[in-house]
Amino acid sequence: MKKAVALFLSAVMIICCFAGCSKTSAELTEENITATADVVFTALKEFDTDELEKYVSSSTLSTIMRFANDHAQFGDLGRAIFANLTYEITAIDIQAQTITVSVLNKNLMQAASDFTNELMSEYSTFQLLNNLTNDNWLDENLSDLTGRIDSAPMMSEAQEITITITQGEDNLIFGFDETAENGVSGGALGAIKSAVGF
Numbered sequence: 027m028k029k030a031v032a033l034f035l036s037a038v039m040i041i042c043c044f045a046g047c048s049k050t051s052a053e054l055t056e057e058n059i060t061a062t063a064d065v066v067f068t069a070l071k072e073f074d075t076d077e078l079e080k081y082v083s084s085s086t087l088s089t090i091m092r093f094a095n096d097h098a099q100f101g102d103l104g105r106a107i108f109a110n111l112t113y114e115i116t117a118i119d120i121q122a123q124t125i126t127v128s129v130l131n132k133n134l135m136q137a138a139s140d141f142t143n144e145l146m147s148e149y150s151t152f153q154l155l156n157n158l159t160n161d162n163w164l165d166e167n168l169s170d171l172t173g174r175i176d177s178a179p180m181m182s183e184a185q186e187i188t189i190t191i192t193q194g195e196d197n198l199i200f201g202f203d204e205t206a207e208n209g210v211s212g213g214a215l216g217a218i219k220s221a222v223g224f
Contacts, residue, residue, distance in 0.1 A: 050081075052193045056118050059125055059191060062198045067113050070210060073104030083192070084202035086215045099164040106172045107134065107214050116186060123191045125200070130184040135213025137174040142218055175214070185209045 050062045062081060069077035075091045094100035110132050117126040145154060145167070157163040187209035190201035208216040 050197050052195065052197055054120055054123065054191070054193060054198070056120065058198060059118050059120075060115060062191075062200065063113070063115060063125060063127070066200050067111065070108040071105070071111055073101055073108060075101070080194075081197060081199060082202060083199050084207055086204075086207050086219050087202065090215075093158060097159070097161060097164055099161070099168040103168050103172060106175045107131075107211050110180065111210055111212075113210075114184075124188050125191060126186060126188045128184040128186050129209045130181055131210065131212035132175065132178045133181045133212050134175055134178050135208075135217050137178045138171070138214040138217035141171045141174060142220075178212070181212060 050058055050065055065077060066081050068074075069081065073094065075094050078087060078091055090100055090104060094104060108131070110130075112130045114128045115125060116128050117124075119125075149157065157167075187206040189206050190203075192199045192201060202210070204216060204219075207219075
């Protein structure tokens with residue numbers, strides 16, 4: 027009986043250890059930064075707005091996430107943009123509070139730029155912003171952009187980006203500047219931002 031209890035407690039401890047490894051905190055350690063990177067890049071691929079809001083600071087992503095919370099089409103667009111994203115950590119600088127990551131995605135700059143330029147030739151900025159809350163319009167137009175994303179080629183080589191790290195109340199927060207936004211999105215976010223004015 028004692029042996030069975032000991033085995034049970036050992037199993038529980040092992041499970042707890044493994045579970046603990048996957049959790050993140052606000053502690054600024056290499057292990058925690060690595061774990062946070064896993065959470066952030068998984069959240070990007072799944073376009074999990076709850077996780078992204080918690081772990082990511084990005085002006086363009088924040089705008090798209092606000093729309094995604096009310097319109098499923100933006101969630102679909104986010105998943106399409108990041109579906110092929112892969113990453114590898116190349117450096118962690120705890121003192122500078124940065125993480126350098128090599129990212130690879132589809133080359134989406136041309137597809138997103140062509141799409142937004144076509145829209146801007148048909149609509150004024152005011153009309154376009156109004157249409158961003160029209161589900162019928164979003165169904166038609168964002169499905170067009172998603173189709174272009176699906177057929178876009180992969181980038182020929184990975185791009186290295188540096189992400190800043192800040193300590194939140196309960197977890198680390200990764201700060202994406204425009205270069206980092208473009209890196210993870212294959213140029214899509216920059217193209218959309220420049221045309222629509224997010």
